[in-house]
Amino acid sequence: MITLALVAPGHAPALQPLLEHPGVAEMTPLPHPYPPDGARDYVAGLIAAREAGTRRDWVILDGTGTPMGVVLIKDIDRTRQEGELGYWLGVPYWGRGHATAAARAAIALGFGELGLTSLVANTLPENGASVRVLTKLGFTPLREEPWVLPKWDAPRMGVVLRLMREQWAG
């Protein structure tokens, strides 16, 4: 059983040790080694972007209210009614269906409260768990696109998947 809560400054101390694990950074733009105060700055940035209307980030809470990770919709374009879904979970919480449940809840908010009609998601094809999460939720491949990140020596080829609101089964 998971719940989502809008990211708040008080979540940073619980997110910091989760973000320090190399497994979370390996296939995401998150840095590694993770800076000692990284989560505080990360959360502050997410809140600023939420206030600017360009993204919405939720912490994923377990049944006791402990933060396990973050699910998000970024690059929100109200005119085009589009956004990009993303998520990460702390390594101790992998493999229990939490990412699928959290993404499902975020999609419902994106297509509901945020009024979006289309969501994309970017992943690396070798990120088998993420591809599986997206496929389970009904996302289908749209195109390939290189990821260029300063932390990598060379670009890596990613895949963009898309889910339209009218295809969303809930």
Ligand SMILES: CC(C)(COP(=O)(O)OP(=O)(O)OC[C@H]1O[C@@H](n2cnc3c(N)ncnc32)[C@H](O)[C@@H]1OP(=O)(O)O)[C@@H](O)C(=O)NCCC(=O)NCCS
């Ligand atoms: C990707 C991530 C969010 C998945 O979280 P999770 O809670 O373990 O995901 P779920 O348990 O909801 O679902 C994972 C699914 O992938 C499957 N899976 C796991 N590892 C896999 C692999 N290497 N190849 C294929 N499928 C895999 C699981 O069996 C499960 O499918 P099932 O329900 O049909 O059995 C988590 O591993 C993570 O945070 N990784 C680091 C950050 C990241 O990569 N974020 C996504 C960036 S695009």
